[in-house]
Amino acid sequence: MDPVLPDHWRIIAMIIDTHAHYDDEQFDADREALLGMMQENGIGKIVNASAAISSWDSVIELTRRYPFVYGMIGVHPDEVGGLDEEKLFRMEQLLKEEKIVAGGEVGWDQESHDVQKKWFVRQLELAEKLGKPVNIHSRDAAADTMEIMREYGKRLRGIIHCYSYSPEMAAEYVKMGYSIGIGGVVTFKNGRKLKETVQEVPIESLVLETDCPYLSPEPNRGKRNSSLNLKYVAAAIAELKGITPEEVIQITSENAERIYGI
Numbered sequence: 001m002d003p004v005l006p007d008h009w010r011i012i013a014m015i016i017d018t019h020a021h022y023d024d025e026q027f028d029a030d031r032e033a034l035l036g037m038m039q040e041n042g043i044g045k046i047v048n049a050s051a052a053i054s055s056w057d058s059v060i061e062l063t064r065r066y067p068f069v070y071g072m073i074g075v076h077p078d079e080v081g082g083l084d085e086e087k088l089f090r091m092e093q094l095l096k097e098e099k100i101v102a103g104g105e106v107g108w109d110q111e112s113h114d115v116q117k118k119w120f121v122r123q124l125e126l127a128e129k130l131g132k133p134v135n136i137h138s139r140d141a142a143a144d145t146m147e148i149m150r151e152y153g154k155r156l157r158g159i160i161h162c163y164s165y166s167p168e169m170a171a172e173y174v175k176m177g178y179s180i181g182i183g184g185v186v187t188f189k190n191g192r193k194l195k196e197t198v199q200e201v202p203i204e205s206l207v208l209e210t211d212c213p214y215l216s217p218e219p220n221r222g223k224r225n226s227s228l229n230l231k232y233v234a235a236a237i238a239e240l241k242g243i244t245p246e247e248v249i250q251i252t253s254e255n256a257e258r259i260y261g262i
């Protein structure tokens with residue numbers, strides 16, 4: 001038996017995974033079986049992110065095949081070298097697809113880099129033009145990302161995915177209207193800063209995410225991640241907030257539905 005959630009939790013709680021990568025080759029062997037067991041295990045909806053241009057077709061295919069899977073179209077900062085005007089035009093067409101609910105993941109990674117900055121801004125502008133929310137990736141680039149977001153992200157909404165900066169900066173994003181994506185790191189012993197962020201940000205501005213196949217929470221740290229592990233993330237947030245896992249799931253799912261319009 002699962003120690004953290006009661007027997008009836010599946011009935012009252014439907015988890016939304018706001019950032020997953022089921023197009024990743026790590027799921028090639030059992031993708032269909034795994035996605036086939038999500039709904040009976042309390043996973044209500046999954047939003048699959050695009051990491052690279054090469055993932056766009058697979059993401060669209062997943063949203064067509066599974067009623068509960070939605071998608072984002074975007075290019076991760078490590079992959080923007082492959083972008084040009086023609087591909088940006090294709091991105092615009094794909095963002096208009098019915099089940100594509102956000103631009104993502106887009107952002108800034110590790111260091112100041114003119115190419116990353118250019119395409120980060122262009123992708124934010126595209127999302128604004130189409131009225132779509134964005135899913136922001138930012139790693140070791142707190143100040144650079146905030147500077148761009150203050151200028152180009154202020155009329156947008158969305159999620160700061162896999163949040164890894166200070167509680168103070170999270171508060172600033174929340175003030176701008178963004179939500180904070182919380183995943184497996186909140187269960188790690190060395191996840192102190194993220195735990196503080198979870199305590200300080202109102203639950204109405206938190207959403208659950210896996211970033212699977214990466215960042216599996218305890219007790220499955222180091223193994224391939226999937227949305228089935230989000231109950232451990234919900235339980236960790238519940239403990240930090242002093243509420244029940246069911247409340248965490250219910251409120252974060254409402255938040256995700258509101259942001260993505262799903």
Ligand code: NI
Pocket residue numbers: 019021049105211
């Ligand atoms: Ni990701």
